[in-house]
Structures are given as structure tokens and as C-alpha cells.
Amino acid sequence: MTKQQVIKTDVAIIGAGPVGLFAAFQCGMAGLKCHIIDPLDAPGGQCIALYPEKPIYDIPGYPKIMATDLIEKLTQQAAPFAPQYHMGHMASGLEKLTDGGWQLTTSKEAIFNVGAVIIAAGVGAFEPKCPPLDGLEKYERMGPGAGINYFVKNIDAYTNKNVVIAGGGDSAVDWALALVDVAKSVSLVHRRDRFRAHEASLTTLHEFADSGKINLVVPYQLTGLLGDKTALHAVQVEDFDNKTQDLDADVLLAFYGLSQKLGPIADWGLGIENRRIETDPTTAQTNQPGLFAIGDVAVYPHKQRLILTGFSEAAFAAEAARHHIHPKVPLKFQHSTTKGLPAND
Ligand SMILES: Cc1cc2nc3c(=O)[nH]c(=O)nc-3n(C[C@H](O)[C@H](O)[C@H](O)COP(=O)(O)OP(=O)(O)OC[C@H]3O[C@@H](n4cnc5c(N)ncnc54)[C@H](O)[C@@H]3O)c2cc1C
Structure with missing residues (x-):
């Protein structure tokens, strides 16, 4: 307009x-x-x-x-x-x-x-609550299916993408399940090992994790983003023993509430x-x-x-x-x- x-x-x-x-x-x-x-x-x-x-x-x-x-x-x-x-x-x-x-x-x-x-x-x-990470702005401008997203507006934007989802509530769990058949990979990161979501969704989540369809990364928290001006490449996470991982990522879906x-x-x-x-x-x-x-x-x-x-x-x-x-x-x-x-x- x-x-x-x-x-x-x-x-x-x-x-x-x-x-x-x-x-x-x-x-x-x-x-x-x-x-x-x-x-x-x-x-x-x-x-x-x-x-x-x-x-x-x-x-x-x-x-x-x-x-x-x-x-x-x-x-x-x-x-x-x-x-x-x-x-x-x-x-x-x-x-x-x-x-x-x-x-x-x-x-x-x-x-x-x-x-x-x-x-x-x-x-x-x-307004979505942002993850406590530096340098978010450039990733927030990359659009659906790239950088950081706080809502899923169009599921097709995630086709064949490496998706990292962060959060422990219904949105994080439900979108992890919904994206399994769409994305190239789905990693779900939560700082606790228990999620606050519907029982039925949790049962499916653990089935998908056991079969390798979802990479469950718990208890871990986000520590950084790796990428350049045009794309996100990886999300860095760390557990409470300071063990770190870089998760391949085209997009981080952050569900930390509103x-x-x-x-x-x-x-x-x-x-x-x-x-x-x-x-x-x-x-x-x-x-x-x-x-x-x-x-x-x-x-x-x-x-x-x-x-x-x-x-x-x-x-x-x-x-x-x-x-x-x-x-x-x-x-x-x-x-x-x-x-x-x-x-x-
Ligand atoms: C868990 C929970 C359970 C509840 N249960 C009940 C119940 O059983 N019975 C009951 O009567 N009430 C219940 N409530 C309260 C009820 O939801 C609210 O009273 C009701 O939503 C108020 O409606 P609203 O349209 O005034 O405001 P909201 O529902 O808050 O909607 C306001 C809208 O305005 C938009 N907005 C804000 N600022 C701007 C802006 N600058 N420009 C454009 N848009 C803007 C917001 O994005 C939002 O969509 C519950 C609330 C919660 C959280």
C-alpha cells in the first residue's frame, strides 16, 4: 500500500x-x-x-x-x-x-x-518474545522460511528447509510435528526435558524422536546464530554442562510466547x-x-x-x-x- x-x-x-x-x-x-x-x-x-x-x-x-x-x-x-x-x-x-x-x-x-x-x-x-541473542535484526528481515520467524504463516515456505524450533509449549511441539513431512530436518530445542503440550502431541513427539524424524535437543538453550547477510546457516546451542552443538538451520522458529x-x-x-x-x-x-x-x-x-x-x-x-x-x-x-x-x- x-x-x-x-x-x-x-x-x-x-x-x-x-x-x-x-x-x-x-x-x-x-x-x-x-x-x-x-x-x-x-x-x-x-x-x-x-x-x-x-x-x-x-x-x-x-x-x-x-x-x-x-x-x-x-x-x-x-x-x-x-x-x-x-x-x-x-x-x-x-x-x-x-x-x-x-x-x-x-x-x-x-x-x-x-x-x-x-x-x-x-x-x-x-508481540512475540524474542530469544535473548545478539544480532537478531538481520535474521528477522529474511522473510518466511528464512532467518528467524515467530509465526508460521505459510507452511510451504519450510519445504526442504533445515528447521530449528525453540520453545517448550504447544506451538513449538505442534509445529515440530506439522513440519516433519515438509522440512528437510526438524530440530526441537528446549531448556528443560519436559514440554508443556497436549498428551497426545507429546506421545507423537517422542515417537518421532525415537524414529529419528525429529532431533530432540534437550535440555539445551540457544547461544548464537551463524550466518551471513543473506541466510542463516546454523543455530548454536549449549547444555548445562557447557556442551555445545551447531544445528544446521535455514530458519529458526522461536516460540517463546507473546x-x-x-x-x-x-x-x-x-x-x-x-x-x-x-x-x-x-x-x-x-x-x-x-x-x-x-x-x-x-x-x-x-x-x-x-x-x-x-x-x-x-x-x-x-x-x-x-x-x-x-x-x-x-x-x-x-x-x-x-x-x-x-x-x-
Ligand atoms: C486464559 C484466558 C482465559 C479467559 N477466559 C475467559 C472467560 O472464560 N470468559 C471471559 O469473558 N473472558 C475470558 N478471558 C478474558 C477475555 O479473553 C478478554 O476479556 C477478551 O479477550 C477481551 O477482548 P478484547 O477484544 O477487548 O481484547 P483482546 O482479546 O485482547 O484483543 C485485542 C486485539 O487488539 C489488538 N491490538 C492491540 N493494540 C493494537 C494496535 N495498536 N493496533 C491494532 N490492533 C491492536 C491485539 O493484537 C488484539 O488482537 C480469558 C482470558 C485468558 C487469557
Whole structure:
């Protein structure tokens, strides 16, 4: 996307977590078009990044629903209103426009001129935790299947590659298993000899290790990377007796978990209390007209950080955004049963 392209729309929603997704539905019901921005490569926020396979028991109407299924249903629910997703974009800059709207820019230089912004940024943008090694930057720029990767976006990028995976959780184990039939070699490095992963995955892991399909390198930790400007060649590891190994590697997949940072949003002049944005709970309005905050990122007295609380805040924010953008158009409240959805639904 070039810097000159400006996307004009009613609402920009920052964050594609459960609350941002439901805000897209509520904006649609309020007659507003919206674009959703999130640095992750798929919608879902904490539900997908932290607990995709956990059941949630307190979503109204669902006695039990897996986090991943909830996100699927929220995405489907918003779909009739055709929200536009900008995944891989972090909202970075915000400036007030003279017409009462806002100009939002992203880490990939997309520019949005919008009537209102709904911030549903949770506890901040997820960022992968990096291994504690020097000189990572050049390897981080080498792209999928080369240097260092923190996510697998396209498994084909690892075809016939020497892959070293570092980490001890589900992601490390699951990707080691998934890459066995794709990569030239798979080494799995962990500083303990036990992994925190599903029993069934661990059974398969040990079968693959016994048959030589996976090189299990435990308990070892990463100590260095060997390569040049264009490619990674090997990952150096060391055990607790200072025994070292160089593992052939075209790519290191590092799964050390995710950290969350409020990042640039903290510099937008909003009222911030303990890394959360102060709002009026009856409108989700922040201290700036046309800027709303909902979900985990919003704070007010007695706030409960629950998905269902965020859903209610999304309804308040959508209506308040509609009023901000079209102040002269009176609210004509209709239940969804009366109003229905756009064509074909
Ligand atoms: C293990 C676990 C179990 C839980 N169980 C339950 C439960 O049973 N019931 C329940 O109600 N709640 C539960 N929660 C809490 C629930 O997941 C959160 O309340 C919910 O995810 C909040 O939704 P959200 O959309 O506000 O934020 P998030 O889910 O955090 O999503 C925020 C999104 O905003 C994005 N973002 C952040 N900064 C930016 C930026 N600058 N630009 C663009 N995008 C940005 C992030 O990448 C993220 O995708 C649980 C949480 C955890 C960790």
C-alpha cells in the first residue's frame, strides 16, 4: 500500500479481538461502515493467541463454547456488513481532522480518514518474545522460511528447509510435528526435558524422536546464530554442562510466547489509568470526541474484564459513534428482529 492512498470510511476499529469483532457487527446495525486493524495475522485477540482450545462457559446463549469457535461465529455475525480487515497492521498514529473526524495511520503506512475510532485493543498489541541473542535484526528481515520467524504463516515456505524450533509449549511441539513431512530436518530445542503440550502431541513427539524424524535437543538453550547477510546457516546451542552443538538451520522458529504492549495508543492524549483507557461507561466515549474505547482496554468504576461486558460496550460505542458522525439524524431504535440484516441473510 502506498502512503498516498487514503481509505475513507465511517469507523476504524482498532483490534480484532472478540470485542472488536462484535463492534463491527454493532456498527453495521447502526448503519456504519467499518475497517478493522490488528497486527496479528488472524482475528481473535486473546481467544486465538492465548487459549484457542479452551472452552468458555460465560457467553450468553452458549453453555460452553471453544474460544476458536466463538471467534468464528463473531466473524460470521459481522460478515453481512462486510467489514474490511487489515491484519498485520498496528494502529500507530492518530490526528484530529478539522471536520470532527480522525486520521489513523498504521505501521504499514495505511491511512484512514474516519468519522470515529473505536479502540478495542485489549491489553495491547501482541508481540512475540524474542530469544535473548545478539544480532537478531538481520535474521528477522529474511522473510518466511528464512532467518528467524515467530509465526508460521505459510507452511510451504519450510519445504526442504533445515528447521530449528525453540520453545517448550504447544506451538513449538505442534509445529515440530506439522513440519516433519515438509522440512528437510526438524530440530526441537528446549531448556528443560519436559514440554508443556497436549498428551497426545507429546506421545507423537517422542515417537518421532525415537524414529529419528525429529532431533530432540534437550535440555539445551540457544547461544548464537551463524550466518551471513543473506541466510542463516546454523543455530548454536549449549547444555548445562557447557556442551555445545551447531544445528544446521535455514530458519529458526522461536516460540517463546507473546507479550502485550499498549504501544502508540498510550501517546494519543487519552486518559490512561494503569495502562487502560478511561471511558464513560454509558457511551464508551474517551476524553476525546469521536474516540471510543471498549473491551479489556477500557476502564471505569466497577469494570469487569469479561467478553460479555465488552459486547455491551460495543453496542454503546456503535450508537455513540453514529451520533458523533450523524448528530442531526435522530436514533430510530429497532430490534434486530425487526431490522433484519443486509440482503441474503
Ligand atoms: C486464559 C484466558 C482465559 C479467559 N477466559 C475467559 C472467560 O472464560 N470468559 C471471559 O469473558 N473472558 C475470558 N478471558 C478474558 C477475555 O479473553 C478478554 O476479556 C477478551 O479477550 C477481551 O477482548 P478484547 O477484544 O477487548 O481484547 P483482546 O482479546 O485482547 O484483543 C485485542 C486485539 O487488539 C489488538 N491490538 C492491540 N493494540 C493494537 C494496535 N495498536 N493496533 C491494532 N490492533 C491492536 C491485539 O493484537 C488484539 O488482537 C480469558 C482470558 C485468558 C487469557
